Amino acid sequence: MIRKPDRVFNRDGEWAELAAFAESTSPHVRLGVISGRRRQGKTYLLEALAEATGGFYFTAQEATSSDSLREFGAALADHSGGRAPYALGSWDDALRALYETVPRGLVVIDEFPYLIRAHGPIPSLVQRALDPRGWAHQGSETRLLLCGSAMSVMGKLLAGNAPLRGRAALELVVRPFDYRTAARFWGIDDPRLAVLVHAVVGGTPAYRHAFVREDVPAGLADFDDWIIRTVLNPSVPLFRxxxxxxxxxxxxxxxxxxxxxxxxxxxxxxxxxxxxxxxxxxxxxxxxxxxxxxxxxxxxxxxxxxxxxxxxxxxxxxxxxxxxxxxxxxxxxxxxxxxxxxxxxSQATFLAQVVGPHFEWLCREWAMDAGPEVFGELPGEVAEGVVADPVNRTQIQVDVAVLSSALPGERRRILSLGEAKWDKPMGMRHLDRLRRARDLLSVKGYDTSATILACYGGAEFDADLRAAAADPRILLVDLATLYG
Structure with missing residues (x-):
C-alpha cells in the first residue's frame, strides 16, 4: 500500500481506502467521491496522496466557467510539462484533454461544487466520459477523485437520478476527529480540559494551528484566558x-x-x-x-x-x-x-448550553463505542430519550439510552439507561430516577431484565452512589473512563 506521509496525523482508515482506490487495477474502479465539512483536512490528505502517486491535482476556485477552464488548462499543461496552457473551448474538451494527458494514475479535482456552480451540466459530462464508450475507457487507466466541502451538493452527486449514481467505486466522508483523537492532536492529557476544548472547537483539525496561532491551553487554569485570547479575539481567524x-x-x-x-x-x-x-x-x-x-x-x-x-x-x-x-x-x-x-x-451560559449538552453527547459516543463487556453485548442504538411518568405527571430525561438491535417478534432489550451531569455531583437521587425509568419501560413492554443503570459524571460521585456501584448492574463512568 502507498505509504502515508508522517506529516498526516491519524487518518489511517481514510488513507487505506484512498490508497486502495488509487492502486486498483480493476476496470470498474474509475470514480471516487470524497466529501466532508470544511477544515477537516480533505485537501491535505488528497494533496499528500497525489504527491505520493505522482497524480494530477486541481483545486477549483469560485470563478466563472471561462476562468475555471483557463485555470484547468494551465494546470494540465503544468502537469505534462508543457510551456503554454491548453486552450480549452468547453468542459467537454477539458475532460477529453484530461484523459489524454493523464492516461493512467490518479486525478483529483478538489472543490468540485465550484465547477458545478460555474457549469451545471459538468456531472453529466463526467458521466459521459465514464460510460463504456467514453474517454475514460479509451485506453485509459485513470482513477478520478471528485472532492468537495459543500455537503448538500456532494450528497446529491450519487443520489436518486443523479448522472453519476452507480458509477462511483468509492464514497468517502472525511469526518472530524473523534474526541479522544482530538485530545491527542491538541496535546491535551487532562480529560476535563479536553472536554472543554472539544466543546468549543470539536474535532476539526485545521483549528489547531493557523486558526489559533498554535495557541493551546497550558492547563485547566489557562482555559478562560485561552478563550479570551483566541476564540473571542477579533484578530484571530477562529473568531469569524x-x-x-x-x-x-x-x-x-x-x-x-x-x-x-x-x-x-x-x-x-x-x-x-x-x-x-x-x-x-x-x-x-x-x-x-x-x-x-x-x-x-x-x-x-x-x-x-x-x-x-x-x-x-x-x-x-x-x-x-x-x-x-x-x-x-x-x-x-x-x-x-x-x-x-x-x-x-457568558460563562454560565457556556456551561449550561454548550458544555452540558456536549458532555451528554460525548457520553453517548463512549457508549456507542463500548465493547460487549460493558453492556453485555454490542449496542444496536444509542440515543437520548424521554420516558413518560403518568403517575407523577412528569417526564424522565434519559441522556444515554443504550438498546439492542431491533429484531422482529422480539421485545426490544434495553442494555442501559444513563444520566450525565457535567458540573454537579451525582448521588442516589440520580440512580433512583433511572430505576423509575427502567420500571416504566418494563411496563411498556421493553425487556429490562439485564438493564445496566449508568451515571456519567464530570464532577464527583457521592459515597452512597459509589457503594451502590458494587452491584454489577450499576455503572459509574467518570472522565478518566471516558477518555481511557
Missing amino acids: EARYLLAEETDIREPALYNSVLGAIAAGNTTRGGIAGHIGRKATEILHPLNVLEDAGLITRQSDPFHGRRSSFRIAEPLIAFYEAVMRREWTRLERGNRVAAWGN
Whole structure:
C-alpha cells in the first residue's frame, strides 16, 4: 500500500481506502467521491496522496466557467510539462484533454461544487466520459477523485437520478476527529480540559494551528484566558469562522432564518415544535431550513427510541453551537474589544448550553463505542430519550439510552439507561430516577431484565452512589473512563 506521509496525523482508515482506490487495477474502479465539512483536512490528505502517486491535482476556485477552464488548462499543461496552457473551448474538451494527458494514475479535482456552480451540466459530462464508450475507457487507466466541502451538493452527486449514481467505486466522508483523537492532536492529557476544548472547537483539525496561532491551553487554569485570547479575539481567524461555515453553504438563501434555527437549538429547544416556537414561526415553515442544515452536516436529527414520532436536533459543529450560545449575543461587545466582559457575562451560559449538552453527547459516543463487556453485548442504538411518568405527571430525561438491535417478534432489550451531569455531583437521587425509568419501560413492554443503570459524571460521585456501584448492574463512568 502507498505509504502515508508522517506529516498526516491519524487518518489511517481514510488513507487505506484512498490508497486502495488509487492502486486498483480493476476496470470498474474509475470514480471516487470524497466529501466532508470544511477544515477537516480533505485537501491535505488528497494533496499528500497525489504527491505520493505522482497524480494530477486541481483545486477549483469560485470563478466563472471561462476562468475555471483557463485555470484547468494551465494546470494540465503544468502537469505534462508543457510551456503554454491548453486552450480549452468547453468542459467537454477539458475532460477529453484530461484523459489524454493523464492516461493512467490518479486525478483529483478538489472543490468540485465550484465547477458545478460555474457549469451545471459538468456531472453529466463526467458521466459521459465514464460510460463504456467514453474517454475514460479509451485506453485509459485513470482513477478520478471528485472532492468537495459543500455537503448538500456532494450528497446529491450519487443520489436518486443523479448522472453519476452507480458509477462511483468509492464514497468517502472525511469526518472530524473523534474526541479522544482530538485530545491527542491538541496535546491535551487532562480529560476535563479536553472536554472543554472539544466543546468549543470539536474535532476539526485545521483549528489547531493557523486558526489559533498554535495557541493551546497550558492547563485547566489557562482555559478562560485561552478563550479570551483566541476564540473571542477579533484578530484571530477562529473568531469569524462559525459565520463563514454557514455562509459557505450554497443552499442557504436566508441566513437570518438559519441563524435563528441554530440559535434556538443552541438554547436547548431541540424539537421541531420547540424550535418553531422559539423563533416565532410555524412548525411547517422550518421544515426546509432543518432539512438544508441537516444535508449540510451542520445539524443532526436523532429519533427518540421510546417515541417513534419524536425527534430532536443537535448542532453537529461545536464551534457553531459556541457561537450561537455565547458569541452571537455578545457580538457588539466583542467587536469593540471588550472580550473579558463578554466572557464573564457568558460563562454560565457556556456551561449550561454548550458544555452540558456536549458532555451528554460525548457520553453517548463512549457508549456507542463500548465493547460487549460493558453492556453485555454490542449496542444496536444509542440515543437520548424521554420516558413518560403518568403517575407523577412528569417526564424522565434519559441522556444515554443504550438498546439492542431491533429484531422482529422480539421485545426490544434495553442494555442501559444513563444520566450525565457535567458540573454537579451525582448521588442516589440520580440512580433512583433511572430505576423509575427502567420500571416504566418494563411496563411498556421493553425487556429490562439485564438493564445496566449508568451515571456519567464530570464532577464527583457521592459515597452512597459509589457503594451502590458494587452491584454489577450499576455503572459509574467518570472522565478518566471516558477518555481511557
